[in-house]
Amino acid sequence: MRVFVPAETRPGECRVAMLPEIVEKLTKMQLAVEVESGVGAHCFASDQEYVTAGAVVVAAGDVPTALAQADVVASVRPLQPNQINSLKSGALALSFLQPAQDTEAIQAIAARGASAMSFDLIPRISRAQSMDALTSQALVTGYRCALVAADRLPKFFPLFMTAAGTIPPAKVLVLGAGVAGLQAIATAKRLGAKVSAYDVRPASADEVKSMGAAFIQLELESIEGAGGYAREMTQDRAARQQELLTPYIEAADVVITTAAIPGRPAPLLVTRKMMSGMTPGSIVVDLASESGGNVEGSAPGEALDINGVTLWGAKDVASQMPVHASRLYSMNVVAVLGLITTDGEVGLDPSDEIVAGSAVVLNGEIRNAAARQALGLPEQPPVHDTAATNAATTNAEAPA
Numbered sequence: 001m002r003v004f005v006p007a008e009t010r011p012g013e014c015r016v017a018m019l020p021e022i023v024e025k026l027t028k029m030q031l032a033v034e035v036e037s038g039v040g041a042h043c044f045a046s047d048q049e050y051v052t053a054g055a056v057v058v059a060a061g062d063v064p065t066a067l068a069q070a071d072v073v074a075s076v077r078p079l080q081p082n083q084i085n086s087l088k089s090g091a092l093a094l095s096f097l098q099p100a101q102d103t104e105a106i107q108a109i110a111a112r113g114a115s116a117m118s119f120d121l122i123p124r125i126s127r128a129q130s131m132d133a134l135t136s137q138a139l140v141t142g143y144r145c146a147l148v149a150a151d152r153l154p155k156f157f158p159l160f161m162t163a164a165g166t167i168p169p170a171k172v173l174v175l176g177a178g179v180a181g182l183q184a185i186a187t188a189k190r191l192g193a194k195v196s197a198y199d200v201r202p203a204s205a206d207e208v209k210s211m212g213a214a215f216i217q218l219e220l221e222s223i224e225g226a227g228g229y230a231r232e233m234t235q236d237r238a239a240r241q242q243e244l245l246t247p248y249i250e251a252a253d254v255v256i257t258t259a260a261i262p263g264r265p266a267p268l269l270v271t272r273k274m275m276s277g278m279t280p281g282s283i284v285v286d287l288a289s290e291s292g293g294n295v296e297g298s299a300p301g302e303a304l305d306i307n308g309v310t311l312w313g314a315k316d317v318a319s320q321m322p323v324h325a326s327r328l329y330s331m332n333v334v335a336v337l338g339l340i341t342t343d344g345e346v347g348l349d350p351s352d353e354i355v356a357g358s359a360v361v362l363n364g365e366i367r368n369a370a371a372r373q374a375l376g377l378p379e380q381p382p383v384h385d386t387a388a389t390n391a392a393t394t395n396a397e398a399p400a
Contacts, residue, residue, distance in 0.1 A: 014316075073094070103374050122358050130331070131336045157188070169194045172188040
């Protein structure tokens with residue numbers, strides 16, 4: 001069975017679905033690995049390293065043939081239509097794939113009689129932890145956004161006691177204590193900042209405190225739902241939350257927002273009015289900028305001056321650290337292939353909870369409810385609503 005890894009074509013995407021040092025894990029599973037020439041360039045992985053690891057390097061002109069012969073095509077972003085048109089019936093496309101947004105790719109894959117598994121929909125269950133690419137990439141983005149904040153803040157992060165006087169540590173506020181939020185907390189603490197955090201789920205308090213940060217308790221009712229996820233809040237509660245958070249935001253030198261909801265727009269946590277009392281020179285990092293933004297007016301990839309406060313909208317954050325982001329993602333790919341491979345043969349078992357939850361398309365049939373709704377297709381009997389399981393609604397990033 002052949003696994004093909006094409007070069008990523010989306011502007012700004014520097015990750016790769018397979019690094020040379022991970023290739024051997026697939027060859028031990030009796031899978032033949034092929035990669036497009038130059039696939040690892042952004043990760044400083046040469047074609048020769050892939051060859052040494054046991055992969056076959058395919059020249060750019062031979063990519064359509066490699067796609068047509070592949071049993072599995074592993075990528076970070078969804079395949080482009082021209083790539084999908086080369087897939088054979090029964091092939092599997094494995095990548096991040098948003099059911100309600102990537103409808104063109106989903107339709108094209110179905111038309112080829114192929115299958116598509118999405119890392120956006122891997123169920124968050126114990127058995128699937130090694131496959132959870134949302135978590136592995138959130139680790140990278142949480143770390144990176146704290147570094148961006150420290151770099152842009154015109155002040156020290158740590159406390160300094162000098163002969164010229166004492167410089168107090170920067171005050172960092174993190175909103176959302178999921179994987180990215182906890183990593184942002186940990187990184188800001190390592191840099192010496194005084195860190196506090198808020199999450200709508202009271203159970204997050206212990207995790208926040210374990211990172212050395214103070215947990216902000218607001219006098220609001222809990223909206224924690226089943227499985228440790230947050231339930232959707234009312235408009236009145238959201239307004240009250242914003243009111244109570246405002247003094248903490250005004251006192252912070254850095255605010256980092258991390259509330260992301262897979263497959264849905266990000267919740268609005270911080271308004272311009274809430275930022276108006278921040279000290280000039282302060283930094284606001286919106287990690288959810290690409291999915292609608294937690295901060296009013298944030299723009300992906302742009303740093304805006306809002307009355308002296310810098311509002312940085314995150315874009316392609318994991319790709320800014322492509323080496324380790326790709327290593328983690330490669331291991332997620334290997335874990336999924338380990339699940340669906342037996343004696344060198346790849347097969348999708350629709351009765352398996354992980355396959356059922358993440359298979360947007362199975363042998364040409366569009367199975368995901370959100371994708372079918374976006375495409376105007378009739379409803380099917382529910383298979384497994386992973387999006388509902390994984391989504392931490394309105395105000396909390398999904399926990400690990």
